[in-house]
Ligand SMILES: [Fe+2]
């Protein structure tokens with residue numbers, strides 16, 4: 386079996402659609418309303434194409450290319466307007482993330498035959514956990530009325546698991562992205578409690594307990610691999626910081642009081658994050674646009690989208 390495969394080579398059946406071209410927008414949003422509007426308008430043709438035949442079609446009709454700002458920027462709460470769509474999209478995203486976490490840990494086990502035995506045991510154990518998570522989220526997706534393949538898949542998690550150095554993989558995936566998973570799972574548990582959905586609450590709580598151990602051994606291996614090697618330690622820290630910055634989802638995950646996804650401080654401490662690292666994460670997460678910037682941009686995009694639609698309809702009526 387070949388070592389070091391790219392994200393484009395991941396095996397998927399015919400239910401899955403791939404969509405990576407929009408990742409660049411969400412990982413580079415500035416805190417400037419006009420620039421955010423400009424970016425989304427530039428990508429409008431791709432976004433229009435991407436929503437076709439997906440459950441996003443209706444919300445795109447209403448809000449135009451900035452619809453995702455409405456979905457990502459607001460908290461997941463049972464009384465919210467788009468709660469069903471948002472919940473399905475989030476469950477589907479997590480399901481795909483679990484699949485890639487399984488593939489990432491599996492590849493890391495295989496790609497570094499010279500790595501310490503204990504490291505390989507941890508990766509093997511993670512594979513076992515992630516395969517259970519894939520099954521849990523497949524069932525949770527069905528539980529909320531969704532199905533596999535209804536949304537396009539982005540392979541950002543697996544892409545963070547393609548580095549040549551195993552320390553970057555555990556820094557980026559285990560500490561960066563699985564840390565983000567802890568933030569999201571904590572928020573989902575709160576949502577399930579508010580909704581009175583015991584099954585969802587308990588299932589995600591079980592998964593969160595596993596994720597904590599993955600983040601924890603990520604913390605341990607970064608320490609172990611980089612002891613006496615400040616250059617490698619810096620590379621690991623920089624890589625994780627970049628992953629944290631990119632996947633704060635345009636500021637949606639932050640330490641702000643009204644954050645759409647708050648940082649799960651208690652869980653992160655339990656998983657080996659220091660107070661200083663949590664402070665740094667809060668800093669990185671708030672370096673993106675504010676919620677107000679994104680709300681203002683979404684409103685401008687909505688108004689322009691509606692105006693364009695009316696113009697088009699008027700033109701068709703006179704033709
Ligand atoms: Fe997982």
Ligand SMILES: [Fe+2]
Pocket residue numbers: 486515563595596599
């Ligand atoms: Fe995990």
